[in-house]
Every structure is written in structure tokens, then in C-alpha cells.
Amino acid sequence: FASQAQSHASHYKNISKIEMxxxxxxxxxxxxxxxxxxxxxxxxxxxxxxxxxxxxxxxIFSILSEAIEKYEDNKLVFFKSNTFQNNKEKFVNLKYNxxxxxxIIDGSSFKGEADANNVIGNWWNQKILIANSQISPLSGSIxxxxxxxxKKEIIELYGKNYEVLxxxxxxxxxxxxxxxxxxxxxxxxxxxxxIVKVAYERMGKWEYRLKNFE
Numbered sequence: 001f002a003s004q005a006q007s008h009a010s011h012y013k014n015i016s017k018i019e020m021x022x023x024x025x026x027x028x029x030x031x032x033x034x035x036x037x038x039x040x041x042x043x044x045x046x047x048x049x050x051x052x053x054x055x056x057x058x059x060i061f062s063i064l065s066e067a068i069e070k071y072e073d074n075k076l077v078f079f080k081s082n083t084f085q086n087n088k089e090k091f092v093n094l095k096y097n098x099x100x101x102x103x104i105i106d107g108s109s110f111k112g113e114a115d116a117n118n119v120i121g122n123w124w125n126q127k128i129l130i131a132n133s134q135i136s137p138l139s140g141s142i143x144x145x146x147x148x149x150x151k152k153e154i155i156e157l158y159g160k161n162y163e164v165l166x167x168x169x170x171x172x173x174x175x176x177x178x179x180x181x182x183x184x185x186x187x188x189x190x191x192x193x194x195i196v197k198v199a200y201e202r203m204g205k206w207e208y209r210l211k212n213f214e
Contacts (some may be wrong), residue, residue, distance in 0.1 A: 011126070011192075011193030012036060012043065012124075012193070013038055013043075015036050015213060015214070016035070016036050016214050017033070017034065017035055017036065017212070017213060017214045018033070018034040018036075018124050018194070018210070018212075018213045019031065019033045019034075019210070019211045019212040019213065020032045020033065020034075020123060020208045020209060020210055020211060021208070021209050021211045022049075022051045022206070022207070022208055023206065023207040023208075023209065024051075024053055024204045024205070024206050025204045025205050026205070026207075029051045029052060029053060030049070030050050030051020030052065030063070031048075031049070031050060031051070031211075032047065032048075032049040032051075032123065032208060033047070033048050033049075034046070034047050034122070034124045035047075035048075041072060041073050041074075042070065042071065042072050043070070043071045044068065044069070044070050044071075045068070045069040045070075045071075045122075045124065046066075046067070046068050046069075047065070047066070047067040047068075047069070047081075047122065047124075047137075048065070048066055049063055049064075049065040049066075049067075049083075050063065050064050050065070051063055053203075053204075061086060061203070062084075062085070062086055062087070063083065063084070063085055064083065064084045065081060065082070065083035065084070065137075065138065066081065066082055066083075067079070067080065067081035067082075067092075067122075067137055068080050068081075069120060069122070075096065075116075076094075076096060076103075076116075076119075076120065077095070077096040078094065078095055078096070079092060079093075079094040079120055079135075079137070080092065080093050080094070081137055081138065083138045083139075085138065089108070090107075090108040090109075090138045090139045091107065091108050091139075091140075092105065092106075092107040092108070092135070092136070092137065092138070092139065092140040093105070093106040093107070093140075094106075094107075094120075094135070094140065096116065097113075100113065101116050102114060102115065102116055103115070103116055103118060103135075105135070105140045106140070107136070107139050107140015107141065108138075108139045108140065109136065109139035109140055109141040110139065110140040110141045110142060111140075114135065114142055115133070117131065117132065117133075118131065118133050118134060118135050118142060119131040119133075119134050119135070120134070120135050120137050121134040121135060121136055121137050122137050123195050123198055123208055124194075124195070125195075126188055126193050126194070126195060128169070128186075128195075129147050129167055129169070129186065129188060130147070131145065131147075132144060132145065133145060134182075143171055143172075143173075143176075143180075143182055144171070144172035144173060145169055145170065145171060145172055145182050146169070146170055146171075146172050147167055147168070147169045147170075148167065148168050149165055149166070149167055150166045150167065150168055151165075151166050152164070152165055152166070153165075153166050153187070155187060155196070155197065157196060157197065157209050157210060157211075158209070158211060158212075162187070162189050162196050163189065163191070164187040164188055164189050164190075164196060164197075165187070165188045165190055166185065166186075166187050167185070167186045167187075167188065168184070168185060168186075169182055169183075169184045169185075169186055170182055170183050170184075171183070179202070183200055183201075184198055184199070184200045185198070185199040185200070186198050186199075192213075194210060194213060195210070196209070196210040197209050197210065
């Protein structure tokens, strides 16, 4: 699987769109959609994410985010995002410095250099399952991670059956505050190279489910 994930761009060259629906406690509350543009050896991904959690008609949690991610020769060279989380602005501006072979990050939670092996923590990208650390797409913070394959499964989403690999992704640092820890269950369709479901718990049970791809 690791060698397959490394081949990265070849898995997505025929992909133009990935649509994921966001659920909280089994109720659909929004979406996270990715749109792909391909040109020669470059690939650009645009992401639009929006969801709201309401209680008694009052919004208690919300995300509104736009991002753009660029790859050249299978390497991340640019990432930019703007996010409003509960009306608080977060941002990331990332550029690859070829001379240093490092990312230069200007984010709302981190500013500085980062190893070029880091992966943006987006759910379109199966490379997140072989990375040692990820960059928050909302704030630019960097978190080390451990990923373990749990088992093979067959799951059903929107009337389709998927033969998947079930992974557990957790923060390497067990001493982080609970709200900052990575703790995700991730289901990957290895044939398609697509993450089809992500689940985690934080003020309820959350899931991102693959609704459609083209």
C-alpha cells in the first residue's frame, strides 16, 4: 500500500471531483468538496467546506472554508486557505522553497519552516495514511502522527459497497490536550485510491462520507 500511496498523482489524474458529505450524530450538516484541475505535470485542487451544528435553533459550531492546493511533479508547492470557525478567522499560506527543500508556512497557529515530507491534512489525499506528520489545513499547525492498519472490511455508502482498508490515525504525542489530539478512523478503497469515510468523536460522532466522485 505504501508504494501505491507514494505514486499519488497517477491515482488522481482521472479525478475531477470528490464530494464528501459531513454528518454529526448521523445527521447531514454540510459538505467538503474537492475539485481537481490537471495540466501536464501539475495538479490543482480547490476545496470548499461548509457545515453548521445547531441546538434549539442556535448555531453552536460552524465551519466555512475555502482552500487551494498545487502540486508540480507530484510535489506540493503551494497551499492557501481561509476559514471561519465559529466566526473566528483562521488561515494558512504555504510555499515550497526549493533551495531549502522546506515549506515556508505563515499560518494562524504556526509560522516558520516545515519539513517537505509533511502532508496537508485533507481527506482527498491517501498520502495522509503514510505520512509521519500533517499540516492543519485550517491553521498551519504541525502534528506528528501514527497510522495503523486495523483490518479489511466491506462497507456500504449511498447504496454502493466498497472493499476497504480500515486505518486508525492518532497523534504521536499522547500528552496533547484532548481537543488537539488526532484520533481518526479512516476507510480507504485501495483500488480507487480514495478515502471513502472518516470518523471521529468530538462533541458528538462525526463522519465524512464519500458521496460522489468523477
